[in-house]
Amino acid sequence: MSDTSAGPRLLGxxxxxxxxxxxxxxPTKQRGQNFVIDANTVRRIVRESGVTADDVVIEVGPGLGSLTLALLEVAGRVVAVELDERLAGALPATIAEHAPGQVDRFEVVLGDAMRVSEVPGPPPTALVANLPYNVSVPVLLHLLALLPSLERGLVMVQAEVADRLAAAPGSKVYGVPSVKAAWYADVRRAGSIGRNVFWPAPNVDSGLVAWDRREPPATTATREQVFAVVDAAFAQRRKALRGVLRGLAGGSGDVVDAALAHAGIDPLARGESLRVEDFARIAEGLTAAGAAA
Incomplete structure (x- = not known):
């Protein structure tokens, strides 16, 4: 018989x-399936995440349960969102066998994390996941928008994506993911993960990204308006803002000039030099100038 008082037995x-x-x-590349086979790695991820017994954790793409079991060692509750029907169906039995004392603190949701509209149970306070690399940024941004209760998180993504998410203005890899993530949170690089801890081993390096929720910039513009400015600014990242923002102003250079003046931004500046607060002020200016035009 299993000892239900013992902690989870992690997968090797x-x-x-x-x-x-x-x-x-x-495992299929289409779904970004690379399973972690190293117990030390999942324990490290949980440790770096700062999750405690007070946390309700949402995990995306639990796969066979490697990280899930490590989270159940520490977290108060874990809700795992899994797209693959076979994996979602098998996960409860894995938890029952390897973490019998934690069964009542675990729930699996069959679904696409990109389309999830709610999470069962108490509001989640942390996101910890080995995100499918082909959809990591849109999944992260969707959950940050959907779940304001999320206070912090740690996700494993492709190293290149980790660099982009954590990049600061002026960096060569600063772009749309950097700015949109900064709308919700303070984001930082939290380490690297070797290829040999996965099965099958991916042909890219992996990185950890940690974040702490913060209030979005104070602005009269909506998030959608701000993000539209971000998208436009980086669609042609080598061009000056005065040119690339005209599409948002009905082709009017005067409206763009007025918006940039409102924001205190040089018309010849490029998006890669601006902070999320700058984009918010430009969006405000576009709305005001457009209404006055």
Whole structure:
């Protein structure tokens, strides 16, 4: 009999492959499936996340349960969102076998994290996940928008994406993900992950991104208006703002000039030099100048 008072038994390479074989599962690139097979790595992710027993954690893409079990060692509750029907169906049995004392603190949701509109149970306070690399940024931004209760998080993504999310203005990799993530949170790089901790080993390096929720910039513009300015500014990132923003102003250079003057931004500046607060002021200016035009 299992000892229900014991902590979770984490998965190693043999357990991961055995679970996959039982499901006749062959990891697919289309769904970004690379399963972590190293217990030290998932414990490190949980440790770096700062999750405590007071937290309700949402996990995206739990796969075979490696990170889920490590989260159940610490978190008060874990809700795992899984797109793959076979994986979602098998996860409760894995939790029951490897973490029998934590079964009542776990729930799996079958669904696409990009389309989730609610999460069952108490509002989640933390997001910790090995995000599917092909959709990592849109999933992160969707959940930040959907769940204002999220106070912090730590996600594993492709190293290049981690650099972009955490980039500061002026960086070569600063762009749309950097600015949109900064609308919601203070974002930082939290380490790197080697390829050999995955099965199958990916052909890209991985990175950890940590974030802490903050209030969005104080602005009369909506988030949608601000994000439209961000998208336009980086659509042609080597061009000056005066040119690239005309599409948002009905082609009017005068409206753009008025908006940039309102924001105190040089018309010859480029988007890569601006903070999220600057984009918010430009969006305000466009709305005001457009209404006055």
């Amino acid at each position: 390479p043999a357990e991961v492959r055995s679970l996959a074989a039982a499901l006749d599962l062959r």
